[in-house]
Amino acid sequence: MMPMIKLTNISKEFKEGIQAKKIKAIDDLVLEVQKGEVFGFLGPNGAGKSTTIKILVNLIRPDKGKALIMDRDVNDTAVRKHVGYLPENPYFYDYLTAEELLWFGGKTTGLSATAIKNRADELFQKVNLENARKRQLRTYSKGMLQRAGLALSLIHDPDVAILDEPMSGLDPLGRKMVGDVILELKARGKTIFFSSHILTDVERFCDRVGIIVAGRLRLVDRLDNLLVGNTKLEDVFLREVEKAGGGIEI
């Protein structure tokens, strides 16, 4: 079966400082995510999670390797019709309303005005922004922006949802809401790739997890293989980080 996400030997370096010192952000990353899977991407701060995600949505280009979504190179603009992306700490246009934001998301993916309206109605209810949909985004709190971002990423009902820290900045109700959305997407056979620092959420939703430390993918396995006996995901995570000799910032 064709994997929905396929990363083949991805490497990426960044230049830093006046002397352009090279920093290895990702080193030879190989990963596949199958259709209908919820994949949790874990790692300490600065491990390369967001860089990997940005390669998947073509914001960054890898130095080496190939990134494919639905068997098409992520460079191909058309592939993003099937991808929904929620950035970490999303920031939108201050003077647009949430409704206009979703209109933009729908229009750019080729939805009709009626389809956008129906889908927006459904999503605003789901993310609990029904009463704030006509308000300009500059009046939104961090959590509300996160929820608007989630609605935007799902407006076109994508086959693949890539969510970078979707729980960030949310209160317990907001986290539950995001969890419900992920579970609903999973039930509908969608593929979800998400990064998170909240390991209990990862345990709740994910079929498989990958742990990246200092740019190298240290472990990829099914959660039910990892959580045997009394083992918690936190134990697995800490063990992998320590094995890699990386600093722990959780």
Added chain:
Amino acid sequence: MNTLWPVALITFKEGIRNRALYGITLLALLFFIANFLISGMFMQEVGKVAIDIALSAVSLSGLLLVLFVGINLMAKDLDKKTIYMVLSRPISRSQYILGKFLGMALLIITTMVFLSVCAALSIQLIKMVYPNYFPRFSWPMILLALSFNTLSMILLSALAFFFASFTSTSFITLVLTVIVYIIGQSLSDVKALVDAPQTVGIHVSAATVKLVQLAYYLFPNLSVFNLKIQAAHSLFLPASYILWTVTYGLIYTALAITGAAIIFRLREFP
């Protein structure tokens, strides 16, 4: 076009609702009101002064619009990472630049049309109060001056987009745009001076002449769009000049936006 229009429309909406735009418009309206008082103080040439002040107010507002609203429309996308949201849609980087620029051009045209109507009203009211001071008056010339001013602001915003495509902060884009504006406004005069230095009794080195000539072909000559004197004095302008200037403005704008799109395609957004 399917993706250009949504980008252009949200850019336009974001710009037209920006509070800085209201401030700029208010400043222009105050100038138009002040026009009555200032023109009335002159015992002669009231018409010329009124036209000059009205056109200058529109010109200044256009410049402020490009520098403080236009630059932010693109640079803020990069500063605040709003660009993640846009580029993660099925939009290529060239489409993003073109869509943004179309939105900005629409914003400039809308604002300039509004300010031009206000400027025309201010001139018309002064003309009604002091009819004897408008012996040679031409609405078409005023309209042409306003249109050329709009075109020069669109060209300047295209250059701002070009700078934003490779700079890392909005401040650098602002500084570069201001420098180009100043050079563009004074380039003609400087070239005329180095071409015939003997007329003012100075000596210009060969290297300076070469440098000015290079700058003349590299930087946009924004003074060709300045028709305030022609409008104030209702001077005749040949059709060839109008045609040449419009072509020059459009080609320069297209080159700047194409350059911005090419550079932007190579850029990464970590």
